Amino acid sequence: MPVNLSPEAVAAQQRYMEANSIEEQIKTLREYIAAIPKHKGTENLLYNLKKRLSKLLFEQEKRIEKAKKGRSSVISPFSIRKEGAGQVVIIGGTNSGKSSLLSTLTNVETEIADYPFTTQLPVIGMMKYEDILVQLIELPAIFEHMNVKSGNGRQILSAIRNSDAVVILIDLAQEPISQMNLILSELETANIRLNVPRMPVQITKTGQGGIVVIFQGTRIESNRRDIVELLKDRKIHNAVVKISDDCSREDVLDALNANIANKKAIIVANKGELKGSKNNYRLLTKNYSSIFRILGISIHKKIGYLSLSEEIFKQLEVIRIYTKEQGKDPSPKPVVLSSGSVVEDLAERLHNKFLDGFKYARIMRPNPPHMEKKYTILQVGMNYKLEDCDIVQFYI
Ligand SMILES: Nc1nc2c(ncn2[C@@H]2O[C@H](COP(=O)(O)OP(=O)(O)OP(=O)(O)O)[C@@H](O)[C@H]2O)c(=O)[nH]1
Ligand SMILES: [Mg+2]
Incomplete structure (x- = not known):
């Protein structure tokens, strides 16, 4: 459906079309986006324009990086490799x-x-x-x-x-x-x-662990692939993305483009x-x-x-998970995951065989000290939310 744009939006679009440098394109595209009202009929247009903005911003970042590298081949003491749980x-x-x-x-x-x-x-x-x-x-x-x-x-x-x-x-x-x-x-x-307290989307780049998408609330599975794709477009391969339940693909793009760190x-x-x-x-x-x-x-x-x-x-908002094999003690060293992670996130971190052949997982969850039984035993599926100090055994 064609979208009727206001004269301001048309003028902004014109300025964007005529922009030459990347900086100018970014500036005019931002103005163009701001001039478009938000409703159902403009959803696709806005999404596509924001995607274009995301690409331009990435291009600009890449150029700046390249210019920096050209100046010096020494790694900055301020860029510190992450170690430990955080x-x-x-x-x-x-x-x-x-x-x-x-x-x-x-x-x-x-x-x-x-x-x-x-x-x-x-x-x-x-x-x-x-x-x-x-x-x-x-x-x-x-x-x-x-x-x-x-x-x-x-x-x-x-x-x-x-x-x-x-x-x-x-x-x-x-x-x-x-x-x-x-x-x-x-x-x-x-x-x-x-x-x-609650940003619709929070993206934290990490040094490792792939892209982890955490839905804080109900888990909206269908969005996951879109989000991973958007980040990969920006060459972001390791990040934790926290999403509140009512959040669209466009919100993810907004978060990427605004570059706000929380x-x-x-x-x-x-x-x-x-x-x-x-x-x-x-x-x-x-x-x-x-x-x-x-x-x-x-x-x-x-x-x-x-x-x-x-x-x-x-x-750090992380949880420690101890994995266990049949008939053996739990591993002494925990796997550290972002809090909110589910069984699937653990499987992804460990090995493909747990994802592909997954039947169920058995969780031993420590009880508070005053309880008679040391653990609560749970049999759960892929979407089950893990808690700090859970002991998890996969059945495949
Ligand atoms: N009275 C008092 N002095 C303290 C305390 N902790 C640190 N100091 C003193 O505060 C001064 C500065 O301490 P540093 O640890 O070097 O402070 P910093 O923040 O690292 O300082 P810069 O690296 O110079 O920015 C030193 O003289 C410390 O001995 C404290 O609990 N009480
Ligand atoms: Mg100091």
Whole structure:
């Protein structure tokens, strides 16, 4: 069915047709899309235009990458390979105690000093949480206008964008609201949001594991293939895509094109033993406790950080699954999956034979300690949602 476009949309279309450079095409195509009203009759047109925009953005990214590579063949110390169950960055103002926290949680030895900007490059450590390891990275301090100034600001932002979760470290010896304002506004300039409760689509690129699509709510199987295809068009082969139930293919394209990263984050407020820190802690909770979980600590007095590794692990939103073969003990090492994963996601991760020959899976789910029986036994199909610490045996 032909679509009747408004004069503004026709003019925008004309500008797009006449655009020469990729930048100009992207700009005019965005204007064209914005000028088209959203309803059933324009659905296909909008979808196709957004797909075209997605291709242009990808082309532009590729060119920028190529230009960067041409300039230097050295791998940036800010592009850090993920290891363990997930990658968490520690960010904050200078002297807030980022290096001190990293050393406390990981035993990495790094320079701790009371002068500003001691840490200039990322420092990596592995934090143990129960039977898994989480990668913790101290990033150099956040500063004003880091997205435009020379120096390593842009690389710091890009490392945050690539992480799985964020620990914001606040110095309670200083006024906390201005620290938070600085951090949040710097992240905003780089399109990084923290703890946005329910985005229709969230796409997090990962280093491995293929494309995992998680439907938070009812599982809409028919969309899965479309989504994987859209990402592969953009040469994204490893990512976790979280989708709320009422979400269209177009929403996925919007998410890809907007390039907004949404990270889970907690605030850790340090130097809690110092004078004035209580007041600052109160100020911080008053303003931010509805968005962030806030943990008050003192590294010097060793107060408050016992549950920290657990809280950090929780931000990753992953589950540990132990596989089991008939007649044997469960594997000692878990497979780590995004929370919300189902039996099929586990099968995909392990081996094709579990997908192709699947009959059913048997789950041993640990009961709370007060119950008499140690496990609840379940016999389930491919779409069954897994929980942290499930023991799973496949029957094929
Ligand atoms: N009073 C007090 N001082 C602390 C605490 N934790 C760290 N510090 C001190 O704060 C200063 C800065 O600590 P670092 O760990 O180097 O801070 P940073 O955030 O890594 O600093 P940069 O890398 O320079 O941005 C040092 O003098 C630490 O000894 C604490 O719990 N209480
Ligand atoms: Mg440091």
